[in-house]
Amino acid sequence: MMPFLKPFKSTYLFLVLFLIFGMTIYGQKKNNSIEVGAERFDLYLPLLEGKKVGIVGNHTSIIVKENKENDFTHLADTLLSLKVQVKKLFSPEHGFRGSADAGELIVDGKDTKTGLEIVSLYAENKKPTAAQLEGIDIMVFDLQDVGVRFFTYISTLHYVLEACGELNIPVIILDRPNPNAHYIDGPVLELEHTSFVGLHRVPVVYGMTIGEYGQMIVGEKWLLNEVQCDVTVIPIKNYNHKKRYSLPVKPSPNLPNDKSINLYPSLCFFEGTNVSVGRGTEMQFQIYGSPFLNDREFQFIPKPNNGSKFPKHEGLICYGKDLREIEDLEQLNLEWLLDTYQQNTYENPYFTIFFTKLAGTKKLQEQIEQGFTEKEIRKTWRDDLRDFKEIRKKYLIYR
Incomplete structure (x- = not known):
């Protein structure tokens, strides 16, 4: 090697190795990317x-x-x-x-x-x-x-x-x-x-x-x-x-991002109650609240917007929680449902007839009204979930 190139020897080698490594990783990412x-x-x-x-x-x-x-x-x-x-x-x-x-x-x-x-x-x-x-x-x-x-x-x-x-x-x-x-x-x-x-x-x-x-x-x-x-x-x-x-695109007008999709299974139960899930805001399925709750930690006012022409509690101040910064859920959260039921100050019933359709059973409403804890409620799901998992196994394409 010529004397004036000696200082660049290690740098040159590093660049070559870096390029090889980078191309390898890029190729792996490309080969491992999801293809629908x-x-x-x-x-x-x-x-x-x-x-x-x-x-x-x-x-x-x-x-x-x-x-x-x-x-x-x-x-x-x-x-x-x-x-x-x-x-x-x-x-x-x-x-x-x-x-x-x-x-x-x-x-x-x-x-x-x-x-x-x-x-x-x-x-x-x-x-x-x-x-x-x-x-x-x-x-x-x-x-x-x-x-x-x-x-x-x-x-x-x-x-x-x-x-x-x-x-x-x-x-x-x-x-x-x-x-x-x-x-x-x-x-x-x-x-x-x-x-x-x-x-x-x-x-x-x-x-x-x-x-x-x-x-x-x-x-x-x-x-x-x-x-x-x-x-x-x-x-x-x-x-x-x-x-x-x-x-890559929101699956429906009121599921605008990954956080709303992650929270949707838990928060959608509120659609069968007098609690709003943020329809009529830009935080749909990332917040919840009602004019009739004591919790004043967070507030919002639903107004008509794309995907919600007549939002629940339109024009009223709703009090509740902002969930946008919580960790992603790995199971259904029943804590929010149980808490708002206990807080509810509205003279009319907390539940609507739609709640049973969403839950797929009358038992969940009855359990909440009877004061069951989340742990006690979950215990009643155990056998049915076990049986479903056995059926599910037969049709899995991915593991």
């Missing part, structure tokens, strides 16, 4: 070739470009660009573009971008009719679930599988990660309390992706008359239930 079912074209495009295709989707049915944040295309647009014969779109709660309030009636119409007919599955009928499915050879289902029983996309999945099974229309589920897949918890639904916010004997948090869940619906013969449906799940690449996943 919709992005795995090689697995499902051959199944669509020459077929007239229906899509059950909404604003979450996206394909991210090279893992770039906020850079994505809609599944329908992508398939049309690939010359797939997409004939009709089917829309769940919140609408095809995802802007409607929770519970708001969704009407049929046309997609402004593609011109395709949109059939609402959250209007007069939640199950597609034979007339609505006429001319469809195969159905593609692609919705981002959050792994909670009362989030209605799994109910939409049930009715799509049932309708397609009755007409021998195969269904492809493009699987997506469940951001609440890291635990299983809550009361298991009792069948006398079935509704669109709870159709199956599963706990509030069930620890499965929507693809795994779809297999369970069919495999356990939960469809009407035990009808069977030809279901193909396009699995997620490089995923397991413990792998945390940040959603």
Whole structure:
């Protein structure tokens, strides 16, 4: 080596090693990055070739470009660009573009971008009719679930599988990660309390992706008359239930971020009480409060906004708690429910009839009213949770 290069010898070697190390790590990250079912074209495009295709989707049915944040295309647009014969779109709660309030009636119409007919599955009928499915050879289902029983996309999945099974229309589920897949918890639904916010004997948090869940619906013969449906799940690449996943878009108007999604299973019980979960603010499902609570630690005033035209306690000061900085939950939190029930100063009942639908049982309300502790309540879930976990095992794609 020339004398004037000697001082750079170690630096040069370091840079070479650093570049090699960096490229290796980059390659590992790239190879280990999550690839959702919709992005795995090689697995499902051959199944669509020459077929007239229906899509059950909404604003979450996206394909991210090279893992770039906020850079994505809609599944329908992508398939049309690939010359797939997409004939009709089917829309769940919140609408095809995802802007409607929770519970708001969704009407049929046309997609402004593609011109395709949109059939609402959250209007007069939640199950597609034979007339609505006429001319469809195969159905593609692609919705981002959050792994909670009362989030209605799994109910939409049930009715799509049932309708397609009755007409021998195969269904492809493009699987997506469940951001609440890291635990299983809550009361298991009792069948006398079935509704669109709870159709199956599963706990509030069930620890499965929507693809795994779809297999369970069919495999356990939960469809009407035990009808069977030809279901193909396009699995997620490089995923397991413990792998945390940040959603690229909010799954519904009132779940704006990861924190709200993590708190949603616990806070949604308040939807069946006189306590607000922050609808009508920009902190939905990250705060709670009521004009009738003694706790004055935190306050907010709900006002109409996107996703909540008529928020609970509109224009009133609500007192409660701000949960935005707490650690992520690894199980349901019942402390807030028990505490607000004890604090409640309103002369009318704390609970509404919706609470039983959300809980899937009358027992939880009765236990709270009778002064059960959280530990005592959890003990009553134990046997049902054990039985569900045995059923769940049969349908897991990821570990």
